[in-house]
Amino acid sequence: MTELVVDTNVLFSALYDPESPPGRIVEFALEGTVELYAPETVRAELRDVLVRKLDYTKDEWSETKQALPVEWIDEPVYEGEIEEARSAIADEDDAPVVAASLVTGAPVVSGDGDFHPLEEAAVETYRPRASVDEIDGG
Amino acid sequence: MAATTVSVSEETRRELMGLKHERGKGSVDELLQDLLVEYRKMRFHEAAGLFRERLSESDLDVEDLIE
Numbered sequence: 001m002t003e004l005v006v007d008t009n010v011l012f013s014a015l016y017d018p019e020s021p022p023g024r025i026v027e028f029a030l031e032g033t034v035e036l037y038a039p040e041t042v043r044a045e046l047r048d049v050l051v052r053k054l055d056y057t058k059d060e061w062s063e064t065k066q067a068l069p070v071e072w073i074d075e076p077v078y079e080g081e082i083e084e085a086r087s088a089i090a091d092e093d094d095a096p097v098v099a100a101s102l103v104t105g106a107p108v109v110s111g112d113g114d115f116h117p118l119e120e121a122a123v124e125t126y127r128p129r130a131s132v133d134e135i136d137g138g
Numbered sequence: 139m140a141a142t143t144v145s146v147s148e149e150t151r152r153e154l155m156g157l158k159h160e161r162g163k164g165s166v167d168e169l170l171q172d173l174l175v176e177y178r179k180m181r182f183h184e185a186a187g188l189f190r191e192r193l194s195e196s197d198l199d200v201e202d203l204i205e
Binding site for chain 2: 008009012013014015016017018023026027030031032049050053054055056060063064066067068069111112
């Protein structure tokens with residue numbers, strides 16, 4: 001099974017437009033074709049934005065979290081890779097995504113330009129459309 | 139894959155067998171797998187609907203959320 005690490009923008013874009021490439025990636029995961037991972041920082045950022053900016057209630061956040069087919073990776077699992085990850089990406093906030101990729105061996109899917117390309121880490125990165133093409137082609 | 143037993147009423151069993159036949163599935167397990175995928179998709183589309191609804195009620199664009 002294809003495994004991918006996704007960042008926050010992929011999940012927001014999927015929720016905004018399920019027919020978009022990020023939405024297709026989530027759909028592949030719902031069908032069991034791919035396995036999606038994300039660090040807990042992505043879950044925290046999603047929660048923060050949905051509750052603070054879009055007034056989600058606790059129950060609405062809980063339902064949304066359950067609807068996303070993502071295996072969340074806790075910090076202790078990837079903290080050993082965080083230094084290498086920090087040296088590979090300009091925005092330190094994105095380092096946990098890179099670290100999650102290093103620990104799982106799964107490529108990163110992101111629409112964020114900071115991920116393309118990563119020069120210092122042995123991490124593969126895809127933009128969402130390229131990832132969909134790869135899965136469809138495989 | 140290892141199999142296990144699930145207890146259901148006679149009426150539920152009849153309905154599952156009817157649906158299995160209707161959808162041309164080889165087994166009830168195959169049917170239930172399909173129904174689970176449909177349920178997961180429905181739940182995701184409900185979450186997406188809520189997200190778009192809240193976004194339209196705010197003065198924000200999806201790009202504003204992706205900092």
